[in-house]
Amino acid sequence: MSPRCRLTVLMFLSIALASCSPSSSPRVEKAWVRPAPDGGTTAGYFELINDSPVPLIVTGASASWCEAVELHETVHDGPRASMQPLPSLTLAPRARASFEPGGKHVMLIGVRGAVADGAKVPIALVLASGDTLGFLADVHR
Amino acid sequence: MMRRIALVFALLAAGCSSPHPQGLYPFEPLLPAPDVVLNGGGGRTFTLAEADGRAKLVTFGYTTCPDVCPTTLADWTKTKRALGADAAKVRFVFVSADWRHDTPDRAAEFARGFDATFEGATADSASLRRLLPAFKAEAGYGKPSSGAAGGFAHTDYIYIVDGHGRPTVACTFQTPPAVLARELRRVLAGK
Numbered sequence: 080m081s082p083r084c085r086l087t088v089l090m091f092l093s094i095a096l097a098s099c100s101p102s103s104s105p106r107v108e109k110a111w112v113r114p115a116p117d118g119g120t121t122a123g124y125f126e127l128i129n130d131s132p133v134p135l136i137v138t139g140a141s142a143s144w145c146e147a148v149e150l151h152e153t154v155h156d157g158p159r160a161s162m163q164p165l166p167s168l169t170l171a172p173r174a175r176a177s178f179e180p181g182g183k184h185v186m187l188i189g190v191r192g193a194v195a196d197g198a199k200v201p202i203a204l205v206l207a208s209g210d211t212l213g214f215l216a217d218v219h220r
Numbered sequence: 221m222m223r224r225i226a227l228v229f230a231l232l233a234a235g236c237s238s239p240h241p242q243g244l245y246p247f248e249p250l251l252p253a254p255d256v257v258l259n260g261g262g263g264r265t266f267t268l269a270e271a272d273g274r275a276k277l278v279t280f281g282y283t284t285c286p287d288v289c290p291t292t293l294a295d296w297t298k299t300k301r302a303l304g305a306d307a308a309k310v311r312f313v314f315v316s317a318d319w320r321h322d323t324p325d326r327a328a329e330f331a332r333g334f335d336a337t338f339e340g341a342t343a344d345s346a347s348l349r350r351l352l353p354a355f356k357a358e359a360g361y362g363k364p365s366s367g368a369a370g371g372f373a374h375t376d377y378i379y380i381v382d383g384h385g386r387p388t389v390a391c392t393f394q395t396p397p398a399v400l401a402r403e404l405r406r407v408l409a410g411k
Contacts, residue, residue, distance in 0.1 A: 113290050113294070114333070116329070116333065119284075120284045120285075120286045121286055121290070122286040122287045122290070151286075151287070153287045153288055155376065155393070158357075158375045158376060158377050158390075158392070158393075159358065159373055159374070159375055159376070160288045160373065160374060160375070160376035160393065161362065161371070161372070161373035161374075162286075162287065180287060180288075180290075180291040180394070181287065181288060181291060181376075181393060181394055184286065184287050186286045186287075187286065188286075220294045220297065220334070
């Protein structure tokens with residue numbers, strides 16, 4: 080490959096990589112919620128990704144279709160499971176956290192109207208910066 | 221205070237033998253479950269000791285549980301699929317130990333929300349005090365916390381009761397459905 084050709088390939092690769100590079104803002108992926116009947120309680124799960132160069136501090140969550148929303152973590156002490164409130168979560172720069180069954184989750188209390196399989200529901204994480212990080216979660220089992 | 225922690229039962233240490241691979245704990249010796257009456261939906265009653273040849277998959281929880289109990293029952297739907305025709309030989313039973321808040325109908329509705337054949341039931345506190353230790357399980361109200369979490373803690377294991385009404389294997393939370401199906405088939409075969 081000629082030097083000129085090599086340069087062209089390198090330039091093309093840099094442009095391609097720049098356009099594919101992840102956002103530097105925090106983001107949520109793979110969000111989902113289990114179905115719940117009207118008035119019921121359910122949980123939200125997702126991957127929280129902090130691509131920014133500064134720590135991300137989550138202090139709460141909100142969802143207008145619920146009476147209350149709390150960050151929780153299921154704690155397993157041997158065979159005993161209990162839920163503990165999660166007052167805040169700090170995610171280091173370039174780190175990610177999994178909210179998943181049996182672990183951290185957004186507890187969605189007092190669902191207003193049934194949340195059915197196949198729907199999408201909005202949830203927002205409240206950040207210490209004062210911003211909110213909104214996302215849509217798929218409803219499924 | 222003692223009354224407040226109403227349902228804390230002695231657990232686990234005694235009886236369960238060492239874990240088998242994949243978090244399975246066989247019961248030794250095999251003893252019939254207590255003849256405790258469970259109240260299902262629509263006024264129906266039954267016991268875990270019923271020996272009709274069908275195995276039972278059992279867990280103890282509460283209907284406002286947002287995480288562990290729904291995860292377990294969702295796993296049961298996959299277990300049922302993995303069982304295929306053998307699913308007819310298995311009863312899937314969710315027992316609410318939240319005797320203060322859950323009603324038989326609410327427990328039944330919670331279980332049916334995952335599969336129309338799943339059974340949900342409750343029992344009174346005295347009955348639960350008899351039933352849970354036989355499974356080396358516990359459930360109880362701890363310190364009240366904010367929201368609906370309510371400070372309720374419970375054993376997150378899944379239990380297989382054999383066709384003679386005997387707790388046979390305790391399986392840890394999130395035991396893969398394929399493993400549950402395999403264990404159920406093994407218990408149904410009397411192995």
